[in-house]
Amino acid sequence: MWIEIAHFATLLALFLSLVLFGAPLAGMHWKNMAWVRVARQAAFWICGLLTLASAGLIVSFMTHDFSVKYVAEHASLKLPTFYLATAMWGGHEGSLLLWAWFLSLFVAIAAWRHWETHPVSMPWVLSILGSLQVGFLLLVVFLSSPFVRLLDPPLDGRDLNPLLQDPGMVFHPPFLYMGYVGFAIPYAFAMAALITAQGDGEWILATRRWTLFSWIMLTIGIVFGAYWAYYELGWGGYWAWDPVENASFMPWLTGVAFLHSVMVQERRRMFKTWNLFLIITTFALSLLGTFLVRSGVLSSVHAFATDPGRGVYILMFMTVLLLFSFGLLTTKSDQLQGATQLESPWSREFSFLVNNLFLVAGACTVLLGTLYPLAVETLSSAKVSVGAPYYNKVFIPIMLGMLLLMGIGPCIPWRAASLQYLRREFLVPAIIGLAGLPAAWMVGITHPFGLAALALILFVGTTHLRDLTGNVRQRMNRESISPQVALMRLVGRNQRRYGGMLVHFGILVMVAGFVGSGLFQEERNLLLSPGDSLRLGDWNLTLESMGQTARRNWQAEEAVIRAERPGETVLLKPQKRVYNEHSQPTTEAAIHTTWREDLYVVLGEPVKAGVWAFRVYRNPLIAWIWFGSGIVTIGVLLAMLQGRRARRLAT
Amino acid sequence: MKSTANKRLFLILTLLAVIGALGTLIFSSFTGALVYFHTPSETTAKGTELNGKKIRIGGMVQAGSLVKEPGTQKIRFLVSDGKSHLPVRYEGMVPDLFREGQGVVVEGVWRTGQDFDADTILAKHSEDYVPVEMSEQGIANSQKSLLKSLQ
Numbered sequence: 001m002w003i004e005i006a007h008f009a010t011l012l013a014l015f016l017s018l019v020l021f022g023a024p025l026a027g028m029h030w031k032n033m034a035w036v037r038v039a040r041q042a043a044f045w046i047c048g049l050l051t052l053a054s055a056g057l058i059v060s061f062m063t064h065d066f067s068v069k070y071v072a073e074h075a076s077l078k079l080p081t082f083y084l085a086t087a088m089w090g091g092h093e094g095s096l097l098l099w100a101w102f103l104s105l106f107v108a109i110a111a112w113r114h115w116e117t118h119p120v121s122m123p124w125v126l127s128i129l130g131s132l133q134v135g136f137l138l139l140v141v142f143l144s145s146p147f148v149r150l151l152d153p154p155l156d157g158r159d160l161n162p163l164l165q166d167p168g169m170v171f172h173p174p175f176l177y178m179g180y181v182g183f184a185i186p187y188a189f190a191m192a193a194l195i196t197a198q199g200d201g202e203w204i205l206a207t208r209r210w211t212l213f214s215w216i217m218l219t220i221g222i223v224f225g226a227y228w229a230y231y232e233l234g235w236g237g238y239w240a241w242d243p244v245e246n247a248s249f250m251p252w253l254t255g256v257a258f259l260h261s262v263m264v265q266e267r268r269r270m271f272k273t274w275n276l277f278l279i280i281t282t283f284a285l286s287l288l289g290t291f292l293v294r295s296g297v298l299s300s301v302h303a304f305a306t307d308p309g310r311g312v313y314i315l316m317f318m319t320v321l322l323l324f325s326f327g328l329l330t331t332k333s334d335q336l337q338g339a340t341q342l343e344s345p346w347s348r349e350f351s352f353l354v355n356n357l358f359l360v361a362g363a364c365t366v367l368l369g370t371l372y373p374l375a376v377e378t379l380s381s382a383k384v385s386v387g388a389p390y391y392n393k394v395f396i397p398i399m400l401g402m403l404l405l406m407g408i409g410p411c412i413p414w415r416a417a418s419l420q421y422l423r424r425e426f427l428v429p430a431i432i433g434l435a436g437l438p439a440a441w442m443v444g445i446t447h448p449f450g451l452a453a454l455a456l457i458l459f460v461g462t463t464h465l466r467d468l469t470g471n472v473r474q475r476m477n478r479e480s481i482s483p484q485v486a487l488m489r490l491v492g493r494n495q496r497r498y499g500g501m502l503v504h505f506g507i508l509v510m511v512a513g514f515v516g517s518g519l520f521q522e523e524r525n526l527l528l529s530p531g532d533s534l535r536l537g538d539w540n541l542t543l544e545s546m547g548q549t550a551r552r553n554w555q556a557e558e559a560v561i562r563a564e565r566p567g568e569t570v571l572l573k574p575q576k577r578v579y580n581e582h583s584q585p586t587t588e589a590a591i592h593t594t595w596r597e598d599l600y601v602v603l604g605e606p607v608k609a610g611v612w613a614f615r616v617y618r619n620p621l622i623a624w625i626w627f628g629s630g631i632v633t634i635g636v637l638l639a640m641l642q643g644r645r646a647r648r649l650a651t
Numbered sequence: 652m653k654s655t656a657n658k659r660l661f662l663i664l665t666l667l668a669v670i671g672a673l674g675t676l677i678f679s680s681f682t683g684a685l686v687y688f689h690t691p692s693e694t695t696a697k698g699t700e701l702n703g704k705k706i707r708i709g710g711m712v713q714a715g716s717l718v719k720e721p722g723t724q725k726i727r728f729l730v731s732d733g734k735s736h737l738p739v740r741y742e743g744m745v746p747d748l749f750r751e752g753q754g755v756v757v758e759g760v761w762r763t764g765q766d767f768d769a770d771t772i773l774a775k776h777s778e779d780y781v782p783v784e785m786s787e788q789g790i791a792n793s794q795k796s797l798l799k800s801l802q
Contacts, residue, residue, distance in 0.1 A: 234747075344658070345665055354669055361673040368681060383688035385707060390684030394677055525743055527724070585747050604744040608721045615744050 003068050006056025007147035010097070013049040013104070014137040016042040020107075020130030024123035039126045040111045046133065047108035050101040057097065057146055058088050067153035070094060070146040076159035076581050078553040083160055086170045090160045093146035095173060099290060100136040102174075102181040107133065110185050110210075118206060124192035132184055135317050143310045159553070159581035168228030172221055176248055179218025180286035183251065185210040187283035190276050191325065194332045204262045204275065209640050211262075215255045216636040222248050223629040234587035234602045236523060236617040238625070241391040246370045247289035250363050254282040257359035260409070264349045267414055269339035271349075273329065274356070276336070280325040285363070287318060292370070344416035351409040358401050365394045400452050403511065406504055407460035410497070411467050429466065433459030445519075453515045457508050464501050491638070499639025506631030509624050516597075516621025524616045527607055537618045538565045539599060541572075546612065554579045556588070559603050559612065563592060574603040574614075598622045686758065692735040694761065702763045707773075708737060709756040717751050727766070730755060738766040745772055 019042045027035025057070070061084045066072040074090045075083075088094045107129045115122060140146070163169070186207035193203035225245065230238035239245060258278040264271045291314040342350055369386040376384045411425050433455040440454045468490075475486040491498040522536060533542035544560040556575040563570050572590035579586070592599040597620045604613030688707045689697070713736055716729035724743055728751075729736040739757050749755060749772055757769035 341659075342662055345662055350662070353666070357666070357669055357673065361670075361677065365677050368677065369684075372681075385686050385688065386681075386684055387686055390680050393680040393684070397676060398673070525724070527722075584750075587747055602744070604724070607719070607724060611722065613724050613744055 002056040002059045002063070003065065003147050003149070006053040006060070007145075009049040009053040009056065010137065010141055010147070013046045013053065013100075014134065014141055016046045016049070017130055017133040017137055020046065021127055021134055022130075024127040024130075028123050036123045036126065039123070039130065040115065043104070043107045043111040043126060043129075047104040050097075050104045054088065054097060054101045057094060058085055061085065061087050064157070066155070066157050067150050068146075069148045069150050072150060072154055072157045074157070074160050076157040076553070078580060079157075079160055079165075080552065083165050083170070087160050089173045090164050091146075093140070093144045095177075096136065096140050096144055096290075097146055098174065099177050099181060100133065100140055102177055103129070103133055103136060103184060106181055106185055106210075110188075114206060118189075120196055121189060121192035121198065121203070124195050125188045128188040128191050129184060132188075139310070139313060139317075143313055156581075159579065162554075162577070162579045162582055162584075162586045163232060165579075166228060166232050168224055168232065172224040172228055174221075175217050175224060176221030177290075179214050179216075179221055180251065180290055182210055182214025182217060183255070183279070183283045183286050186214070186279050187325075190279045191328060194276065194328050197332070197335050201262075201265045201269070201272070204265060208262075211255070211259060212636055212640045215252070215259060216633055218248065218252050218255065219629065219632060219636075222252060223626065227626060230622075231589060231591055234589045236521065236589075236600055236602070236615070236619065238517075238622070241369070241388045243370045243373075244293050246366045247292045250366050250370075251282050251285040251289060253359050253363040253366070254278055254285060257356045257363075258282055260352050261356050264352050268349055270342070271353075272336040272338060273333050276329055278356075280322075280329065281363075284318070284322055284325070285367075287321065291318065346412065346417040346422060348409060348412050348414045351405055351412055355402065355405045355409060358398055358405065362395065362398050365391065365398070396449050399511070399514075400449070400456060403453070403456040403460055403508075406507070407456070407463045410501060410504070411463045425466075426463065429459045429462035432462045447519050450515055450519045453511060457511060460504065461508055464504060468498075468501065495641045496639045499635045499637070499641070502635030502638060503632050504635075506628045506633075506635055509628030509631060511628075513621045513624030513626075513628060516624065517619045520620045522618040524614075526614055526616070527611050528614050529611050534616070536599070536616055537597065539618070540564045541599075541601075541616065543612075543614075544571075549575070553581070557603070559601075559614070561590070561601055563599055570599075572599065572601050574601045576603050576605075593623050595623060596620065688756070690732040690735075691730055691737040692732055694737060695735050698763045701761045704761055705758070706761050707756050707758045708739070708767060709754070710736070712749070712751050712753055712755050714751045730757060730767075739769050740766045741769045741772055 020039050023035045023039040023042065027033060027039070060068050060071050061075050062081070064071070064075070064077055064084075066075075070091060070093050071087075074087045074094070079087065083090075089098045107126075110129070111122075111126060114125070118125070186203075189203040189207045193200075222245075225248070226238040229240070229245075258275065261271050261278060262275055265275050342353070344350065369390055373384050373386060376382055407429065408426070413421065417425075436455050436458040437451055440451055445451055445454060468487075471490050472483055472486045475481070475490055476483060479486070479489075481489075524534065524536060526534060528534075528543040530543050530545050533540060535541075540563070542562045542564075544562050547558050547560065549556050549558045554577045556577040558573050558575045561572040561574070563572055570592050572592055574590040575588040577586050577588055578584075587602055590601045597618055600617040600619055602615040602617075604615065606612050686705055686707055688709060689701070691708060691710050694701065694706070694708055708730055710730040710732040713729040713731040716727075716731075716736075718727045720726070725740070726742070726745070727738065727740050730739055731737075741757070756773040757767065758771040758773070759767055759769040761767065
């Protein structure tokens with residue numbers, strides 16, 4: 001019953017999406033705003049209908065309606081309620097419905113919030129978003145429908161993939177999708193600005209919050225995914241340069257480039273074409289991310305289904321989008337002459353330009369590594385893979401370059417800096433950065449990349465702190481107030497700048513985590529019997545006992561390991577789980593997290609009676625990655641509050 | 652005092668240098684990072700040509716071929732594509748999804764005339780998580796499709 005309601009609501013939403021696409025065009029043709037108002041109402045109705053459709057699918061899961069094919073394939077009677085409710089996006093069809101629902105939600109919000117402020121571009125914005133909604137709903141209704149009934153319903157379902165029965169995996173897709181879909185709004189505004197010849201930058205101010213929102217959702221989604229990979233997959237790492245991970249990383253990189261280069265357009269009226277190029281690319285890569293993962297082109301745990309019809313449709317969708325966007329950009333680019341020119345390499349705009357080159361080079365690196373195997377496979381019969389060494393080789397130098405620019409960019413003035421200014425601003429940070437080298441050498445960091453990263457972290461940290469303390473002191477003297485009040489007023493006056501600096505600070509913390517866990521991970525493969533022990537770092541680990549444990553839908557073999565170091569004792573319990581509906585065992589690593597390092601223990605198979613294989617890792621500073629991403633989130637939220645200047649510019 | 656034209660030239664040269672360095676970095680790292688995938692039949696046929704190269708071999712772990720050396724993590728098994736099979740050696744912890752009758756991809760350096768010494772085992776996730784009580788026919792079908800997806 002519920003699934004029919006959901007199906008019908010989706011069909012109706014598809015019809016209304018056609019209205020959303022067509023009505024504004026009609027309105028502009030006949031110069032009648034009534035049509036555009038109809039489209040706006042349609043946007044609200046689509047949102048309501050798709051909310052109903054998603055709710056219908058979730059209710060079907062909650063009521064164990066195994067006559068629905070999608071439910072039968074992704075749930076079972078014993079699946080805990082929490083995972084039942086979220087199994088909606090446990091597979092390919094439901095994920096696309098979730099995508100379409102987010103899109104309808106964002107379109108409705110955009111139609112509501114920007115209606116009065118953007119009367120000229122609104123018809124185009126609605127029409128473009130309507131076409132995207134049509135594209136997605138066609139896919140949901142005709143090619144990957146989650147509403148299909150089974151004639152012969154099974155008594156119990158096949159259960160959700162055990163790897164997905166995990167809180168990290170529950171939150172990873174929705175955040176990622178919110179990021180992907182969110183970029184549709186700036187994209188639509190950018191296209192509307194091009195069509196109505198208002199490419200001057202008003203669209204950038206209008207969509208600043210949307211861009212920040214999308215980017216931070218994407219960031220959170222990626223970090224959730226990495227965290228999930230870390231504690232669920234049991235190989236001691238968090239990022240494998242898997243094509244599916246890469247798919248989400250590409251729009252992230254171009255998104256960072258976009259966030260920075262729009263500032264140049266706002267302040268210096270330059271990079272207009274470049275910004276349009278970046279937002280088109282970012283949104284196209286977001287779509288590519290969704291499609292690569294959901295079309296089954298890539299073989300990976302995420303790619304559930306293979307269906308050639310779907311692949312062809314998706315390819316056509318992408319082609320139309322790219323032809324339309326870049327075609328529009330080339331035909332309309334004559335209105336996009338920059339008002340000013342670059343004057344000096346010692347300027348903020350130049351450092352942002354180089355930052356953009358680095359980020360786009362990073363995105364190209366990932367795109368090449370991800371698509372090259374697909375191209376080889378299509379053009380010849382050979383199959384090829386691009387391994388992690390390639391990415392690490394390219395990304396570490398790029399990351400170091402980015403760090404250097406991160407220290408310079410926010411602290412160098414627009415247009416041109418004098419030599420005296422450069423010396424005043426950067427000499428002390430450079431000395432502090434270099435002074436860190438011998439200190440790091442003595443602590444035991446000898447790897448050149450590790451040393452460079454540490455020096456750069458110190459350099460960037462110092463430039464940012466000096467900027468902050470300098471401004472606070474100035475304000476204290478001028479207004480004779482306490483440092484706390486001065487800091488509050490300073491940040492309150494320009495949330496965007498200090499939000500951005502907080503993001504940079506979070507990135508530094510994350511980089512420390514990457515370097516620590518990347519260069520100093522210790523791994524041991526060994527066989528243990530109860531009573532055996534080993535040393536790792538300053539930890540002493542002893543296998544106490546082996547036992548059995550069980551929950552509602554799984555049983556497990558469990559080891560109890562006592563980890564001790566002076567002043568601290570913990571018990572680690574790694575498991576080998578077998579879920580009832582699945583014969584394959586899954587590994588549950590036991591992790592003990594401290595700010596200094598993680599202990600990470602994986603249980604293997606018994607090699608003979610009473611002897612088990614274990615893999616033990618010591619991952620230094622890895623918690624800094626998760627902690628740093630929290631700082632990044634707070635920084636972005638601060639920046640989204642809009643500083644006074646941004647508000648003034650917006651009106 | 653530099654002229655404006657000079658300044659612009661300097662800017663453009665700087666940019667070109669940055670782009671050139673990034674391009675070189677990407678492409679020099681790319682060549683040499685590629686690992687080709689072969690089936691056991693192809694590997695046997697190309698034997699000497701592949702000697703000393705890092706390759707991936709994919710197929711099914713042949714039922715009944717898995718031998719574990721007691722008291723160690725050393726294992727030996729046959730990777731088969733239905734027509735031909737290759738002996739593989741490995742030492743270490745195997746992935747959860749590794750077992751007889753399942754799809755597998757092994758990576759290592761190929762030495763003609765020797766057992767393939769794998770340094771990595773990648774167990775393929777079958778597309779659907781098939782329940783245990785599936786029929787013989789169903790298993791045969793899923794093996795066929797899995798084998799196809801591996802090639």
